[in-house]
Amino acid sequence: MDTSLIYKTALQTLAGTISFPEVVGALLGAGVHYYQVDYVGLRKTFYGADGAVAVTPLTVEGLPTVAEFFDAPALKAAIIDSQRNGQTFRDFSRRAMSAGVQGYYAFLKGKRVMYLGRMGEQHIEWFPGSAPAQSS
Numbered sequence: 001m002d003t004s005l006i007y008k009t010a011l012q013t014l015a016g017t018i019s020f021p022e023v024v025g026a027l028l029g030a031g032v033h034y035y036q037v038d039y040v041g042l043r044k045t046f047y048g049a050d051g052a053v054a055v056t057p058l059t060v061e062g063l064p065t066v067a068e069f070f071d072a073p074a075l076k077a078a079i080i081d082s083q084r085n086g087q088t089f090r091d092f093s094r095r096a097m098s099a100g101v102q103g104y105y106a107f108l109k110g111k112r113v114m115y116l117g118r119m120g121e122q123h124i125e126w127f128p129g130s131a132p133a134q135s136s
Contacts, residue, residue: 001048005030010044010056016088024127028108038103039066039093060090063097070100070117079125 009026012018018026027035033049042058078095081087087095096104096115104115111130115123126132 001031001046001050001052001054002029003054006032006046006054007056013089014058014060016090019086020082020089024106024108033109034105034107036103036105037093039063039097040102058093060093063094066097066102066118067100068118070119070121070123072099072121072123074099075101075115075123076125083128 005026009018009023009030013023027046030046031048031050031052032046035044035046037044037058039058042063044056044058046054046056075096078087078092078099081095082092100117100121101115102118104113106113111127113125113127115125
């Protein structure tokens with residue numbers, strides 16, 4: 001994995017100067033297979049297909065504590081706002097944590113994100129245009 005590109009992309013994400021689709025492209029180019037955002041531990045962990053791992057701090061001031069209860073409709077509203085209006089990672093993180101998201105995994109090649117609550121709740125969000133075909 002190209003850790004210098006990973007760190008650069010992480011800094012751009014925190015600064016709000018890069019969109020999620022740009023993050024995905026940069027991280028795939030850096031050899032990242034998937035990554036985890038840990039709102040409790042305040043870090044991101046990036047995993048390569050070759051088993052390599054890189055960790056960056058999640059240094060966002062003013063984040064709330066993770067809400068006790070998972071609010072799937074509030075999370076979905078935050079996701080939609082990001083997809084349609086380009087909400088910053090900082091603002092998305094505040095909203096996700098307030099909705100009870102303790103962290104998430106972004107599976108870049110799998111084109112989906114799995115959000116996790118404090119009691120094991122889950123929400124899977126497919127990248128726009130990537131949902132699997134429904135069987136009939």
